[in-house]
Amino acid sequence: MHSSQSRSSGLPASPMLFQFEEVTKSYGAVVALDNLSVAVPSGAVGLLGPNGSGKTTMIRALLGLTRVDRGSGQVLGMDFRSRQLDIRRLVGFVPEDECLFPRVVGVEFVAYAGELVGMSSKDSLQRAHEVLDYVGLGEARYRKVESYSSGMKQRLKLASAIIHDPELLILDEPTNGMDPAGREDILELARDLARNKGMSLLFSSHLLPDVEAVCDQVVVLGGGKLLTAGNIQHLKHLHNRCFEVRLKADAAPFAERLSALGCTAEIRDDSLLVQIPEGRSQQLLWEVAAEQRLQIRNLRPQRSTLEEVFLKALEQA
């Protein structure tokens, strides 16, 4: 995504989007981040974790809104403890809560957000029109923001976060409380920004399908600690001996025969989940199907869902 220079900072591109080294942050007796070390590469990154896992504290630390007790780290190649303002120039943030600059129309809202980052009035106004068109609020740009619907407000916040073309966009629960159409709009925009516009994303959500729809990488936190992190496709690893089989006919006799041969066969909605014993290959499935004169319509190795990855990480913690 970044070649040799980062897009707007002109700084040498960091291979890592951000990295924490033994970061600890406590609020009284509650440890929000517990000796957290993580390095996240550029791209679309999902931030997962149950309530109280430290996601929000992590975002606060990234933006320099909270001082960590211990540890160090970098965001876009800059020390997050000493260069908060420089970091925030390169980061766009969409908060979870409904938050507005009151008594302005849409285009003024976004232009004001640009001015706060340091854009000139003229640039920010011109750019505000562009990004409002992009997020689909072109028709509503002269309406008071207080009259916007929840979905529109969310897109407005997104527009105000990307007005200065940030290198990293942080979305905190962006689809919370939205109707399916509005949710799909936000996901579509986030996907487009990450995949087609070269913007890195930190997508904090507890809706796993949303994270899966947008992100390539995932960081799972629990109790302030890193539970797992990595490429989603890699985490959803293949199960070597477990297959998902779809048959044209009834699966029950097929399952019985496989069980007799030492396999574990479980009938699901419209498929069969088969675990083959040690020393046998998937050829066994073809042989049994031929023996019973059944037609296999679909055969593929089983892959963990993100939900399974998430739950497994929590269990291990």
Place this chain on the structure above:
Amino acid sequence: MPIFDQGYQHWTGHLSGHAWRWLAITRHGVRVGMQGRVFRTVLLASLLPAAALAFALCLWGLVERNSDFVAPIVQFLISSRLLNPAVVADPRHYRVEIWTLCYNLFLSSELTLSMILIVLVGPDLISQDLRFNALPLYLSRPLRRIDYLVGKLGVIAAFLGLVTIVPCLLAYALGLLFSLDLTILRDTYRLLLASIAYGLVIIFSAGTLILALSSLSRNSRYVALFWLGIWIVSGIVATVLQSVDQVQRRQASFNRAMASPSASPTPQTLPERRRPRRGGTVTHRWSSEDFEAEEIEAAKTNWRPLVSYTANLSRVGRQLLGTDACWRTLSELEPAYGRKRYLHQYTGPQYPWYWSAGVLAGIFGLSACILSFSVRSLDRLR
């Protein structure tokens, strides 16, 4: 939804540094403030005293040049006893006094109008941000808390500066132009600096106070009511306290006069009251001249005006401008027997000015603490 009609273009413009980031907040606040029709009307009305100040200074410039053009006006002022003929006879000698009193009158009226402007534009500044949860939007951008607060204070400073400091500068330039005398710079530059300093005192004191009040509630109406309470109620309380004190002193003075037979009346004695004593016909004299002398003496330690917020501002302003000294100079032109009355009538509270400065400093400190606490506690993402 046609979200990709326009497409997304990367932006390669330049971002300014951090130093002037607060100015964006000020600009925005001024824009929003100017949207109110009532506010615009009051702002316009607040410029009328400025026009009067400019007119007065220009008029005095012409008086100094013995212009026939202003002779009827001067005659009218003398006949109305608004101007002493001795002052007109040597206008340059009394230049500083006249200019000072004009500035004092202007800034006194602007002090009241500033309070009205603040009640119209100030309560929304932080309370609306709290109500609409806008602080995360500010603080997640390259802004420090101090930038946010300075930006909000800048909104107050812009409006109050427009009706206090800017008119002082413009009127000064006009007065200079109409007098065509460069010695005016030598005589009055201190007054210009003092008026700017007084304007800054009003801006910083009232600005931080209204911001602190605004940060205490999400409802602007409560903030406005609180401000009115500080401005009007504190003024009323101070006036009542002073009146009660004055009545008590008058009564004590009268009782003293009743208790001891007075000496023979002095030529300065003006009104006198005779009250027959029960069972006797001894005449006691109670001179209002003596009472006024007591009043002037008592004013030096009368702390009651300190209760009023605007009285404190006014006391500091009079000290900065040197208003009382000017009144004392002009009182020399009055007959000897009327000087004390003259001074009593025109000079304000005479307690040490640093008492008021201390009160204002305390309010400023308290406001700063409230702001620090309120905005810090919201320096978070919920």
